[in-house]
Amino acid sequence: MSKVDLAQFHKAFHEESLDGLDAMEQALLALDEGADDPELINVVFRAAHSIKGGAATFGFTDVAAFTHVAENLMDEVRSGRRPMEKAVVELLLRSGDTVRDMLSLSMAGKPAATAASQTLLAELSAMVSGGAAVAPVASKEAAPAEAIEGWDIAFRPFDYLLKTGNDPARMFRELGTMGALRVECDAGKLPALAGMDATSSYLGWTLHLDAGAKRAAVEGVFDWVDGDCDLSLTPRIAAPASSTAAPAAPSAPRAVRDVAMNSESSSVRVGIEKIDMLINLVGELVITQSMLSQFHDGVDASQLEMLRQGLAQLGRHTRELQESVMSIRMLPISTVFNRFPRLVRDLAQKLDKKVVLDLRGETTELDKTVLEKIGDPLVHLVRNAIDHGLEVPAKRLASGKSDTGTLRMEAFHRGGSIVVEVADDGAGLNRDAIVAKAVQRGIIASGDGMSDDAVAELIFEAGFSTAAATTDLSGRGVGMDVVRRNVMDLGGTVAIRSTQGSGTTFTITLPLTLAIIDGLTAAVGDETYIVPLVSIVESVQVNPEALRSVAGGGELFRFRDHWLPIVRLFDVFGCDGRRRAIDEGIVIVVEGEGARIGLFVDELIGQQQAVVKSLEANYRRVTGISGATILADGSVALIADVAGLVRMQGRKKAA
Amino acid sequence: MAKILAVDDSASMRSMVAFTLRGAGHDVDEADNGQVALDTARGTKFDLVLADVNMPVMDGISMVREMRTMAGYSGVPILMLTTESNPEKKMEGKAAGATGWLVKPFDPDQLLATVARVLG
Numbered sequence: 025m026s027k028v029d030l031a032q033f034h035k036a037f038h039e040e041s042l043d044g045l046d047a048m049e050q051a052l053l054a055l056d057e058g059a060d061d062p063e064l065i066n067v068v069f070r071a072a073h074s075i076k077g078g079a080a081t082f083g084f085t086d087v088a089a090f091t092h093v094a095e096n097l098m099d100e101v102r103s104g105r106r107p108m109e110k111a112v113v114e115l116l117l118r119s120g121d122t123v124r125d126m127l128s129l130s131m132a133g134k135p136a137a138t139a140a141s142q143t144l145l146a147e148l149s150a151m152v153s154g155g156a157a158v159a160p161v162a163s164k165e166a167a168p169a170e171a172i173e174g175w176d177i178a179f180r181p182f183d184y185l186l187k188t189g190n191d192p193a194r195m196f197r198e199l200g201t202m203g204a205l206r207v208e209c210d211a212g213k214l215p216a217l218a219g220m221d222a223t224s225s226y227l228g229w230t231l232h233l234d235a236g237a238k239r240a241a242v243e244g245v246f247d248w249v250d251g252d253c254d255l256s257l258t259p260r261i262a263a264p265a266s267s268t269a270a271p272a273a274p275s276a277p278r279a280v281r282d283v284a285m286n287s288e289s290s291s292v293r294v295g296i297e298k299i300d301m302l303i304n305l306v307g308e309l310v311i312t313q314s315m316l317s318q319f320h321d322g323v324d325a326s327q328l329e330m331l332r333q334g335l336a337q338l339g340r341h342t343r344e345l346q347e348s349v350m351s352i353r354m355l356p357i358s359t360v361f362n363r364f365p366r367l368v369r370d371l372a373q374k375l376d377k378k379v380v381l382d383l384r385g386e387t388t389e390l391d392k393t394v395l396e397k398i399g400d401p402l403v404h405l406v407r408n409a410i411d412h413g414l415e416v417p418a419k420r421l422a423s424g425k426s427d428t429g430t431l432r433m434e435a436f437h438r439g440g441s442i443v444v445e446v447a448d449d450g451a452g453l454n455r456d457a458i459v460a461k462a463v464q465r466g467i468i469a470s471g472d473g474m475s476d477d478a479v480a481e482l483i484f485e486a487g488f489s490t491a492a493a494t495t496d497l498s499g500r501g502v503g504m505d506v507v508r509r510n511v512m513d514l515g516g517t518v519a520i521r522s523t524q525g526s527g528t529t530f531t532i533t534l535p536l537t538l539a540i541i542d543g544l545t546a547a548v549g550d551e552t553y554i555v556p557l558v559s560i561v562e563s564v565q566v567n568p569e570a571l572r573s574v575a576g577g578g579e580l581f582r583f584r585d586h587w588l589p590i591v592r593l594f595d596v597f598g599c600d601g602r603r604r605a606i607d608e609g610i611v612i613v614v615e616g617e618g619a620r621i622g623l624f625v626d627e628l629i630g631q632q633q634a635v636v637k638s639l640e641a642n643y644r645r646v647t648g649i650s651g652a653t654i655l656a657d658g659s660v661a662l663i664a665d666v667a668g669l670v671r672m673q674g675r676k677k678a679a
Numbered sequence: 680m681a682k683i684l685a686v687d688d689s690a691s692m693r694s695m696v697a698f699t700l701r702g703a704g705h706d707v708d709e710a711d712n713g714q715v716a717l718d719t720a721r722g723t724k725f726d727l728v729l730a731d732v733n734m735p736v737m738d739g740i741s742m743v744r745e746m747r748t749m750a751g752y753s754g755v756p757i758l759m760l761t762t763e764s765n766p767e768k769k770m771e772g773k774a775a776g777a778t779g780w781l782v783k784p785f786d787p788d789q790l791l792a793t794v795a796r797v798l799g
Contacts, residue, residue: 028695030787032698037689070734080783081786082691189755189757189797190778
């Protein structure tokens with residue numbers, strides 16, 4: 025027995041199967057839209073085929089049995105015995121979902137066959153011609169017992185046999201392992217040396233095997249050359265004996281997997297070029313290090329220039345290395361976009377609407393953490409767009425549009441951010457309905473004088489919904505306020521742009537990564553705080569005349585025609601600020617949750633990139649602080665959570 | 680020790696085959712389709728090639744047909760990794776010049792036994 029533990033390949037099998045299922049789904053959707061490309065059918069077949077093969081190999085028998093039937097169905101389509109009808113696409117789409125579920129159950133060490141999978145399996149089997157033959161494992165029939173004491177074998181390969189990679193000598197050795205073997209060679213057809221082709225076979229053999237081997241075993245030696253030789257097998261039968269066939273040995277039970285795979289543990293697949301880049305950069309770093317190490321025992325003036333160069337190089341390599349390492353966490357947004365063709369198709373079908381999904385910028389890369397968390401908000405926006413935004417065909421035609429609505433999802437870079445847009449060409453937001461609802465909900469007193477943008481913003485208010493009836497599609501108790509909250513948790517923003525009659529566009533702006541932020545360092549007493557650059561509007565010095573006290577101890581200052589609340593950081597965080605008078609320190613105007621406040625600090629130190637360390641993981645959650653970082657001198661600086669500070673200020677105001 | 684080329688588009692199957700054979704002391708290269716296998720085989724002489732049948736870009740059958748025309752590969756053992764559901768692929772592979780086959784699903788022991796059989 026080899027000691028290969030198959031469990032080590034389970035994760036790779038799971039991942040490639042999920043990829044296969046995604047490819048299968050995309051191909052099915054394309055076929056559903058009328059694409060006529062045999063390769064698409066092959067993709068679907070290959071996915072089912074590969075998963076079946078892998079599942080059988082790695083011991084997931086339920087998955088193997090299920091995909092076996094799906095493969096048979098696809099084989100009928102592939103060979104032209106069955107048209108790729110809607111019903112087939114539908115069934116295979118559902119099968120893909122089921123296999124996905126079965127795989128995750130298998131990975132968790134649970135039985136994969138569920139009531140749902142059994143029902144679907146029955147449907148699949150019923151569709152496949154004949155409907156029968158669900159069991160994939162064909163048991164070999166035990167050969168009838170023969171009292172054989174030996175074999176006489178006549179074997180003459182055709183001349184090309186050697187070219188197939190089969191070697192008679194090897195086959196004789198294999199026979200020899202069964203018992204005593206006598207070999208007689210017939211060289212009668214051997215040509216003269218001059219006419220001989222070294223890769224041709226001219227010899228014939230008669231073999232006498234003195235062993236009571238089963239016919240199947242002897243035939244097994246020649247199974248690969250069947251049809252490439254003249255072969256006759258003659259058993260030498262001994263006196264008949266009344267033996268009965270031994271019962272087939274029960275197949276050894278498959279070892280129960282002892283380790284339940286933790287399917288939650290996440291991994292990133294990294295392109296080889298990114299790894300090569302890293303290795304390259306580390307190599308350069310090593311060279312720089314060795315160059316700098318020569319200054320270990322001191323530097324004289326003549327070497328200063330070299331030292332300066334070395335340090336500059338070190339800085340450059342460190343920066344490149346950092347970028348390179350960060351890029352490993354980056355994955356294309358297609359990993360999230362991929363789920364939408366199916367979602368859009370299903371939703372449109374359910375609502376009797378015609379929708380074309382236009383995906384763009386799918387190769388745009390995002391941080392893995394951001395990608396994992398942006399899926400749900402996007403699903404919500406897409407559901408909303410199809411449910412509330414896009415009109416039914418009749419209504420679209422009546423308003424002079426094509427009967428098919430377009431839903432565009434696009435990702436692209438803008439500055440240091442990633443922008444994801446979800447745009448529909450539907451009816452647009454209904455201003456009157458929103459205002460009426462907001463008034464009814466007590467969010468606003470009246471819509472008079474409100475700009476369209478301000479009205480649109482209302483849909484982000486908690487508990488807001490304009491759907492006349494809650495449908496099972498969008499009305500899932502999750503409002504736009506949750507979408508905005510989710511995006512903000514990622515350090516991003518959501519904006520809405522709507523034109524009545526021609527559509528709505530949601531624009532989500534996200535940071536490239538969550539692991540590093542650009543921040544402004546500010547001193548408050550002996551402490552250093554970092555304010556994320558993205559949330560800073562401006563830093564200003566405030567004259568005492570521009571300051572107003574309000575009831576409850578709050579302070580406001582005038583900033584461009586607006587009165588903004590001032591938050592004194594030393595107050596909030598309980599440290600000793602050195603500057604108490606407003607004109608001695610500086611006010612950083614920040615924006616979060618759609619509101620602006622002024623953060624009062626002693627002084628600004630500078631701008632720097634900060635590697636965000638979790639405070640929660642190392643200490644506990646602190647309101648107003650989103651994390652910590654380590655400064656160049658080794659001390660710790662806290663990173664201000666602007667949204668949290670704005671919320672704190674809001675609560676104070678409300679109290 | 681033999682030099683073996685494992686060709687399969689499934690990374691998990693490929694790793695299983697490669698890991699098992701390496702464990703038995705063989706030197707294994709991997710390719711994820713027939714075209715890559717041909718390119719690899721042009722640069723290195725292998726003692727044995729194990730190839731899946733159904734692969735994107737170039738399937739195993741076409742790969743065998745092509746490989747048999749390559750210098751040095753006329754008599755090299757090439758085994759097709761076929762599946763039970765496609766018995767006709769055995770014959771198709773043979774017609775293209777394959778030496779023999781190994782039927783999926785197989786376990787590491789069956790793989791080693793078959794490889795030992797081919798390499799004698």
